[in-house]
Amino acid sequence: MRLNRIIMALTIGLAVAAVPTVAAAAQPQPAPTVTTPPADYPPQPPALTVNPTTVNVGETAQLSGFGFLAGETVRIGITVNPVLPSLTVVAGGDGRFTVSYRPELEGTYTFTATGLESGRTASTTLRVLPKPQPSPSKSKDPGHGDKPPHKGGWLPVTGDDAGTPLKVGGALVGVGAVLMLLTLAWRRNRLGAGSGN
Numbered sequence: 001m002r003l004n005r006i007i008m009a010l011t012i013g014l015a016v017a018a019v020p021t022v023a024a025a026a027q028p029q030p031a032p033t034v035t036t037p038p039a040d041y042p043p044q045p046p047a048l049t050v051n052p053t054t055v056n057v058g059e060t061a062q063l064s065g066f067g068f069l070a071g072e073t074v075r076i077g078i079t080v081n082p083v084l085p086s087l088t089v090v091a092g093g094d095g096r097f098t099v100s101y102r103p104e105l106e107g108t109y110t111f112t113a114t115g116l117e118s119g120r121t122a123s124t125t126l127r128v129l130p131k132p133q134p135s136p137s138k139s140k141d142p143g144h145g146d147k148p149p150h151k152g153g154w155l156p157v158t159g160d161d162a163g164t165p166l167k168v169g170g171a172l173v174g175v176g177a178v179l180m181l182l183t184l185a186w187r188r189n190r191l192g193a194g195s196g197n
Contacts, residue, residue: 043067048076048113048122057106057131063087065113065122066096072117079110091115103128 046067055061068074068091076087076099089097103109109126 046113046115046120046122048111048124050111050124050126053125054127054129055103056129057103060100060102061126062098063101063111063113063124064096064098065091066094067122068095068097068113068115068120069118070095072115074113074115077112077114079112080105080107101126106130 044067046065048063048065051062051064053061063076065074065076070091070093072091072095074089074091074097076089078084078086078101080103087099087101089099091097101111103126106128109128110123111126112121112123114121
């Protein structure tokens, strides 16, 4: 009996001791503070890209830059023979920008972006080919007049699209009608010949 009382007292004592620990664990705990460096730390070197890297005169290329200060003005110098005026853009809050450029002369263009506040620079090149010339037609097909050739040249004339099938179909319908009339006439004659006997 004494042993039962001792075990019961120990059980109650453990239960009482465990209640505050369980209650404390149930309370919301403050989130641990984690210090993360800013997204631009360490700062990335600036970069300038062009897409596509080869265009024809009059086509458009996209210049994209990043790694500049947020909101800073970026001057993009353009070097080609002759030297052309520069572009000016304003980088966004993330230090990035995108601008379209349409070259008017053939050659190799070098674009140099310079942040006016940070002094950061980045460069890229664009190859500009001459504008493609339309190829003159070597000979004109008398059946087509002045119509331009298809990509593979003039197409051969192979007949009407629907004329031939319609003619063949009409002829078959006509033959079928004649055969039906002949069959009806033959049956009528046969029946008439059989009733006369």
